[in-house]
Amino acid sequence: MSFIWFLIIGGIIGWLAGAILGKDIPGGIIGNIIAGIIGAWIGGKLLGEWGWKVSDFYVFPALIGALVLVFIVSLILKAIRK
Incomplete structure (x- = not known):
């Protein structure tokens, strides 16, 4: 059951990073x-x-790391599309 929570929390953090940016x-x-x-x-x-720690994720570092990742991926995709 903890693996399912791991995926759910990971998805929420990834979605939140995309929404913020x-x-x-x-x-x-x-x-x-x-x-x-x-x-x-x-x-x-x-x-x-x-x-806060939720399902093996420390929320603030995870969110900041996801923000960095989404930003870098968006820059790479933008450069590829040109």
Whole structure:
């Protein structure tokens, strides 16, 4: 059951990052889950473990990491489209 919560929280964090930046994440729900999980890893490496912990995610570092990831991916996709 914790794996399902892991996916749900990862998806919410990825969706929130896309909504804050106003960028769509390619891949829909799966893209949001991947962005949330990778963002949580990036945020954990950059900022450490602090704040609320929900299903193995520290919310603030995960959100900040997902924001960074979504921003970088959107820049790369914008450059590819030109």
